[in-house]
Amino acid sequence: xxxxxxxxxxxxxxxxxxxxxxxxxxxxxxxxxxxxxxxxxxxxxxxxxxxxxxxxxxxxxxxxxxxxxxxxxxxxxxxxxxxxxxxxxxxxxxxxxxxxxxxxxxxxxxxxxxxxxxxxxxxxxxxxxxxxxxxxxxxxxxxxxxxxxxxxxxxxxxxxxxxxxxxxxxxxxxxxxxxxxxxxxxxxxxxxxxxxxxxxxxxxxxxxxxxxxxxxxxxxxxxxxxxxxxxxxxxxxxxxxxxxxxxxxxxxxxxxxxxxxxxxxxxxxxxxxxxxxxxxxx
Amino acid sequence: xxxxxxxxxxxxxxxxxxxxxxxxxxxxxxxxxxxxxxxxxxxxxxxxxxxxxxxxxxxxxxxxxxxxxxxxxxxxxxxxxxxxxxxxxxxxxxxxxxxxxxxxxxxxxxxxxxxxxxxxxxxxxxxxxxxxxxxxxxxxxxxxxxxxxxxxxxxxxxxxxxxxxxxxxxxxxxxxxxxxxxxxxxxxxxxxxxxxxxxxxxxxxxxxxxxxxxxxxxxxxxxxxxxxxxxxxxxxxxxxxxxxxxxxxxxxxxxxxxx
Numbered sequence: 001x002x003x004x005x006x007x008x009x010x011x012x013x014x015x016x017x018x019x020x021x022x023x024x025x026x027x028x029x030x031x032x033x034x035x036x037x038x039x040x041x042x043x044x045x046x047x048x049x050x051x052x053x054x055x056x057x058x059x060x061x062x063x064x065x066x067x068x069x070x071x072x073x074x075x076x077x078x079x080x081x082x083x084x085x086x087x088x089x090x091x092x093x094x095x096x097x098x099x100x101x102x103x104x105x106x107x108x109x110x111x112x113x114x115x116x117x118x119x120x121x122x123x124x125x126x127x128x129x130x131x132x133x134x135x136x137x138x139x140x141x142x143x144x145x146x147x148x149x150x151x152x153x154x155x156x157x158x159x160x161x162x163x164x165x166x167x168x169x170x171x172x173x174x175x176x177x178x179x180x181x182x183x184x185x186x187x188x189x190x191x192x193x194x195x196x197x198x199x200x201x202x203x204x205x206x207x208x209x210x211x212x213x214x215x216x217x218x219x220x221x222x223x224x225x226x227x228x229x230x231x232x233x234x235x236x237x238x239x240x241x242x243x244x245x246x247x248x249x250x251x252x253x254x255x256x257x258x259x260x261x262x263x264x265x266x267x268x269x270x271x272x273x274x275x276x277x278x279x280x281x282x
Numbered sequence: 283x284x285x286x287x288x289x290x291x292x293x294x295x296x297x298x299x300x301x302x303x304x305x306x307x308x309x310x311x312x313x314x315x316x317x318x319x320x321x322x323x324x325x326x327x328x329x330x331x332x333x334x335x336x337x338x339x340x341x342x343x344x345x346x347x348x349x350x351x352x353x354x355x356x357x358x359x360x361x362x363x364x365x366x367x368x369x370x371x372x373x374x375x376x377x378x379x380x381x382x383x384x385x386x387x388x389x390x391x392x393x394x395x396x397x398x399x400x401x402x403x404x405x406x407x408x409x410x411x412x413x414x415x416x417x418x419x420x421x422x423x424x425x426x427x428x429x430x431x432x433x434x435x436x437x438x439x440x441x442x443x444x445x446x447x448x449x450x451x452x453x454x455x456x457x458x459x460x461x462x463x464x465x466x467x468x469x470x471x472x473x474x475x476x477x478x479x480x481x482x483x484x485x486x487x488x489x490x491x492x493x494x495x496x497x498x499x500x501x502x503x504x505x506x507x508x509x510x511x512x513x514x515x516x517x518x519x520x521x522x523x524x525x526x527x528x529x530x531x532x533x534x535x536x537x538x539x540x541x
Binding site for chain 1: 287335380
């Protein structure tokens with residue numbers, strides 16, 4: 001992969017482009033440096049909301065982030081979908097495309113959930129092959145995102161940082177570091193997120209995600225349904241200087257989506273926190 | 283560890299999520315894993331993480347149920363009144379019928395499963411048609427459209443054929459499904475012709491058609507409007523032309539092509 005250290009025009013804090021906001025955002029950009037969109041929410045769709053989304057995607061800088069390729073799964077990638085995706089990447093001009101380090105389909109049946117990979121050497125080999133295949137078939141650099149997981153699937157052979165590093169290095173792909181996922185996993189598996197971040201290949205980080213979460217009983221769930229809490233923002237501030245580049249950070253909100261003004265205010269606050277450390281270390 | 287064992291673990295987790303009864307996993311998670319050929323270490327992990335694997339079960343089921351419940355809310359109301367909704371949903375999920383990576387296809391997958399499985403058909407022969415009607419608005423609203431043919435004009439002539447707007451759907455049901463509500467979800471029998479289309483603002487709308495209008499709209503896509511009216515025995519041709527002009531103004535008909 002050629003562009004680990006290259007952010008292009010993408011820096012600062014962007015916002016996930018979501019259905020409720022398509023129409024108002026089609027009328028103008030309220031100062032968001034870039035958007036992120038899931039191709040699955042646009043490809044094959046139509047209608048007035050779709051048209052509004054396309055106006056934003058044509059006008060503004062956009063990153064793409066997929067949901068359904070099941071990178072760690074065994075079902076063959078759908079060539080028709082990959083062709084549509086390539087067209088969409090050309091349409092948006094996204095400099096890279098990201099997906100989750102997980103599986104979501106088995107035997108052709110889709111769960112629409114990000115399910116954890118077994119942290120084993122066999123899973124590493126398998127995922128490297130799959131990620132390389134995707135990288136070969138996509139017209140832009142491919143990134144993998146670390147997910148939130150609630151259970152280890154089967155007996156673990158590798159700790160998550162090693163599992164992640166071996167896949168990223170073996171596949172030679174970039175990393176979309178989801179800082180909230182690190183934080184949530186740290187709570188659910190009782191580890192120090194900073195220690196974790198010192199064991200992973202930060203030189204592979206191309207983009208970051210930040211989001212909110214909710215506690216459900218004894219477990220913390222990555223709901224993307226609440227504002228980002230201060231400790232997660234502080235963790236973002238802690239890791240950015242260690243990455244050493246002003247990689248773009250994307251604020252995700254997928255549930256209980258507030259009004260646009262509220263979301264823009266949250267983005268601006270995270271941008272301020274981002275600027276504080278990026279400027280300090282520039 | 284062979285890669286086949288990665289697949290076996292993935293299959294086991296999805297089975298745990300989609301099987302109708304979580305009892306085997308709840309009672310004996312290691313036995314559940316052993317029954318799927320997993321190694322001893324994996325069986326121990328299933329035992330250790332039993333409660334959290336059940337969280338995945340809840341997450342997957344909620345994901346897959348949400349769009350079905352949101353779109354098919356009248357059907358759901360009916361089956362809840364009959365105490366059968368959870369059973370219906372569980373049978374759908376156990377069928378592994380969701381195969382599209384597009385989330386918006388989920389409710390259509392539910393309709394496909396109802397059609398192929400025949401679930402509930404004997405007791406509620408109208409249910410498939412009700413679900414179809416509930417999907418109709420979403421299908422019309424999200425239809426990807428297409429490139430319109432060139433050379434269409436807005437005023438119909440007797441020698442023209444009509445071209446429907448790509449999202450427009452002409453449907454016929456054997457029940458009055460469009461009148462079913464959450465409070466009265468069981469539709470009465472009765473042949474019903476509906477035209478569903480997008481209005482000028484792009485929002486989905488439907489209207490009930492007379493049998494003659496429905497037949498004219500179907501036939502005049504192939505034959506000329508005059509010939510179609512003649513074939514159908516419609517006496518008042520000017521009335522038919524006016525109606526088609528109105529439907530064009532409402533957005534249901536894209537335009538008229540000279541044959």
